[in-house]
Amino acid sequence: MQARSPSRPQLVYLAFGPATYHQEACFSIASALTRLGETSGATLDIQVYTDNPEPYGNLPATVHVLDEATRKAWNQPHGYHFRSKHVVLRQVLEQHPLAVLIDTDTFFRTSPLQLFERVKPGQLLCNAIGAPYGANRQTVLYKGLRTTLQQRGLADDQMPMVNSGVIGLTQADAQVLERSIAMMDEFYPLVPTAYTLEEFCLATAAYRTLALAECTDVIHHYWSRKQQFRAKIQAWLRKHGDQPLSEAAQADVLLVNDQLPRPPALHRLGCKALTLTLPSQERQFARELLYGCYPYTNEFDRACAPAWWDKALENYIQRQGRMEPDQLRRCLRHPGMRLSLGSRRMEVEGHLLKAAQH
Template identity: 60%
Template sequence: MAAAARPQLVYLVFGADTYHQEALFSIASAIAKLGNPGELPLDIQVFTDNPAPYAQLPVRIRPLSAETRQAWCQPHGYHFRTKHVAIREVLKDTELALLIDTDTFFHASPLALFERIQPGTLLVNARTMRYRQGAASPLYSVLAPELKAQGMADDDMWLLNSGVIGLYQCDSALLDRSLELMDQYYPRTPTAYTLEEFCLTLAAYQRYQVSECPDLIHHYWSRKQLMRAKVQAWARKHAGQPLSADALADVSQVSDHVPRPPALQRLLYKAATLALPVEQRQFMREILYGCYDHANEFDRACAPVWWDKARQNLQERQDTPVEADQLLHWLSSPLNRLILGKRRHTIYQHLIQA
């Protein structure tokens, strides 16, 4: 297969190490599902400001300077505009491309995603909700009257999640249109976090077929901190050799389930905390969720996330700030010392540092 005809799997990664760790794991999961790291039937391109994390991966690095990224965000400095520019750049040189967000991993071969793209078809992660269901958003309150009047949208239009954007080169005009709409509507809806997805939706609506792939990838925009903890644990263990047999085997151990204790254990935690003052009970149950000894090492890595969530939820329940003295007092009570044992020192240190 000629290079220009090979499917192109594209990532756009810049900024904090977290995003590079996510991309590293996503790429490793793609290669693991392809089955043969030495002979990939597709090309992987990474637009990035930091090529170092990808040194051990069979990818093409597309250097992304701060100046280029800023230019891609213009005319309004809109951060997510860069996604559409990146895949449009790739489609200048290739027949078929798919841009995927870093907070993803593969349940199946990436080739299965490309099989869902045909000329005239836009592949996205998923349909999310009807336009009318987002009536509280400025994308509806500000734009809906004029979009309906112009025949560009209606209340039943499905909004799209752009964690995946897949297109044939012959359909790249869709990206030109979505960029035009972003530039037009951003000044009127600057607080709309999903403007990029919305403009992709408008550009495709009634003009292109839409295909989805939530069964083929997991896009962890929900429960992100728990999933990041798993991914970061994998990256700490395997970043030096991400394509080793052990690393690829461990990919399948990073599951998409929320690592809660079993139902019976949760009942035991509830019973154990009934003797605590009412205001401490929910906090301690959530702390104990992070103490459960999961068999899976990547589920165990989620413990600090549960502890952080316990503190966050406590803060939302009380009017005064959660201070270190309060945490120390609660964790040092006789019952909590009995329940937590020596783990309470680790928990306390994590919470005050966080």
């Protein structure tokens, strides 16, 4: 642990539960420090609120261990777990002039100091500014809350939505968190299935009172295609977890990019041709398997192979329903697939048969 300075920017993480969230947080922190090193003399403090301090032992972060009772209290009165994001940021801002809370499923494209340059009095930093509230009138949040919000003058159809993968505020504007927490507590019973209620309440609390800024150019927030990005990060941790800030580790941070690995267009065309001999309902499945088998030059892109295979099976099931083990074997042992998969066929088959049984 390192001592915190009250005058330095505070980068805050809330990470608890399954190991994947801690893995995400560790890589996000490593990417922040790697990019910070590109700015001469730059400093910041990193605070991690977690139920498991062990993964952060090799990182210069101040770790706050949260017991189960505290975490449950932060999620009350309805057990809504995203409520704790606003509670912890409010707590940090009681002691520091500005802070940024960032989700674990992120990594930095540039120096984290660029985040703090956008945290100003009268301004809320979010990950991304979205479409207006009224742009999609079929959402649970629109159908369930529009009348109440309009009657009380809290929001209208022009209110911009926000993605709260990043929340940055100054101490002077921390009251917006009080308002968002109160709204979560009030509105949750009205829209209990609204997964994004937390960021919706943040947008509503800030509407007409704070300007908005976003930071998609500074961080990559991989809320989509999580499995592929987690595969990259897990490969990096297997290689560098013991020394996450070594020169080699920081060089490899830059190779964990924000692109989903896909073969070149000519190779994809070849995959398409090879799968034409398969039954039509299996062709897309086979192509996605082959994307995972491509020998990418980037080792962290190669690590995505099992995630590609899992996604291919998931997509097939969504389109066609369950794939039985015998059908899976026939598909993978088709002459065209045997030729395409080559030496990896048994690896792919073993992986997918195991996945299909769960």
